[in-house]
Amino acid sequence: MSSKVIVVTGAGSGLGRSLARRFASEGEAVVLVGRNISKLEKVANEIGAEALCLSCDVGNPKSVNQAFSKLMEHHSTIDVLINNAAVYEPFLTKEARPQQIVDSITINTIGPILCINAALPLMAKDGHIINVSSESVGMLFPYMVTYQAAKAGLERFTEGLKYELEADSTNNIRVTCLRAGAMYSDDISLNTEPEVAARFMAATAAVGLDLRNRGISHVDSVTTVFRSIIDLPSDVDLPVVTVQGRKP
Known part of the structure; x- marks a missing residue:
């Protein structure tokens, strides 16, 4: 079986890095996409494969x-x-600083749409698009309302895109929305000031979300879900997948 060309955005760290590592180890042709080219090149060196690194906002x-x-x-x-x-x-x-709001909507919603727009002319007839969303979409989640709105927009777009592509008889491209729960790795951290982080934790606890004691999964474990989605038989579809961490 020939290798697949798999494009992973945000491949310089966290889940993206783990996906790149796994797919490369399984003989796939991995394309690493991210803003920080030095991080991408480091990942490419780690996996020891001829991965293509593309600097991209x-x-x-x-x-x-x-x-x-x-x-x-x-x-x-x-x-x-x-x-x-x-x-x-x-x-x-x-x-919020205006740029925080712009970045949240632009990277979390517009970014995937732009990448899909650019990728579709290159997609193989039986290709697969996986959009990573967040479990927070279905929660009351203080301090994260812009992020939630952005991911909710991505989910609605994914649903509509699936219909668009199914109506096009020239391809057989599948689309999956993966709604992910909390994950951890050695390079994921909460990117915010300590005082804001403390208020964030208190606010989530006040609405019944104890983030310190909820189930959490390692990014390496979650890659197995992506592998399963990609390897689906041709007569099986998986429009929405929810992945949640479990308590030890």
């Missing part, structure tokens, strides 16, 4: 087009696109 149309144009120089088709890149930063709307 997924929220910038010009940057996305340039990245996928470069991708075309190396691969004629894409088998799998995993829209994993995201920003996760707690803040109150009244305290």
Whole structure:
């Protein structure tokens, strides 16, 4: 069986890095996409494969087009696109810097749409698009309302895209929304000031979300779910998947 060309956004750290490591170890042709080229190159060196590294700000149309144009120089088709890149930063709307709001919507919603727009002309007939959402969409989650709104928008887009592609008889591209729960790795941290982080933890506890004691999964474990989705038989569809961590 020939290797698949798998594009992973946000591949420089966390889940994206673990996905790249796993797929490369299984003989797939991995394309690493992210804003920090040095992080991508470090991952490429770690996995010891001829991974393609593409510097790309997924929220910038010009940057996305340039990245996928470069991708075309190396691969004629894409088998799998995993829209994993995201920003996760707690803040109150009244305290937010305008750029925090813009980044949250742009990277979490617009970014995946731009990447899909650029990737579709290259997608293999039986390709697969996986959009990573968040369990927070279905929760009351203080300090995260902009992030929730962005991920909810991505979920609604994913549902509509699935209908669009199914109506196009020239392809058999599947679309999956993966709603992910809390995950951890050695390079994931809460990117916020300590005082804001403390208020965030207190606010979530006040609505019944004890983040310190909820189930959490390691990013390496979650890669197994992606592998299963990609390997689905041709007559099976999986539009929505929810992945949650378990308590030890």
